[in-house]
Amino acid sequence: MHKNVVYNYTAESTDPDNDPITYTITWGDGTPHISYSRTSAEPVIASHSWEEQGEYTITVQTSDGQNYSISTSLLVYVDRHNCGSIGYLIDENSDGIYDVFYDYGTDTENPLGRQGEQYIIDSDGDGFSNYLFNPAGGQLTPYDSMMPAADFAQFILLFILLLIGGLMIMILIFLQKRKKQT
Numbered sequence: 001m002h003k004n005v006v007y008n009y010t011a012e013s014t015d016p017d018n019d020p021i022t023y024t025i026t027w028g029d030g031t032p033h034i035s036y037s038r039t040s041a042e043p044v045i046a047s048h049s050w051e052e053q054g055e056y057t058i059t060v061q062t063s064d065g066q067n068y069s070i071s072t073s074l075l076v077y078v079d080r081h082n083c084g085s086i087g088y089l090i091d092e093n094s095d096g097i098y099d100v101f102y103d104y105g106t107d108t109e110n111p112l113g114r115q116g117e118q119y120i121i122d123s124d125g126d127g128f129s130n131y132l133f134n135p136a137g138g139q140l141t142p143y144d145s146m147m148p149a150a151d152f153a154q155f156i157l158l159f160i161l162l163l164i165g166g167l168m169i170m171i172l173i174f175l176q177k178r179k180k181q182t
């Protein structure tokens, strides 16, 4: 779901003795509630758009004006994807790609990296990535941002070994030349 897009919701309720039913809907974003009056089993179609990213609770309260009153709620996510207990992803420009990560622990928003369908999360914004997250499956895995550094160390080690090997060959050639001279 994206911000500034109108979504339709249908609510329907019945009353055992067919009293007219009042529906009161709140959208969870502070906008005033709306009320509708319908006969029993006649549906209400209500539309709403949210202006900011967030997690919202839609609440529908129905009443027959006499003895029945029932409340139901629905949780919706607008340009937001929850990421376990650590925080959530935000799609700032509503293009379907998440741009920043909000971290509960540090109360900060940090840019997201991407790796295919997955997102690279630097939850605390210290420049080192902490997690890989797949919104489709909801998997959150620790991400070792020291990996490229380890690869670099291996490369240096290989370079040094080659250098030593080369030096030894040069020394051998030098020694052979000296042998021939003597």
Ligand SMILES: [Ca+2]
Binding pocket: 015, 016, 017, 018, 019, 064, 066, 067, 068
């Ligand atoms: Ca009734």
Ligand SMILES: [Ca+2]
Binding pocket: 091, 092, 093, 094, 095, 096, 097, 098, 099
């Ligand atoms: Ca985006």
Ligand SMILES: [Ca+2]
Binding pocket: 122, 123, 124, 125, 126, 127, 128, 129, 130
């Ligand atoms: Ca980090």
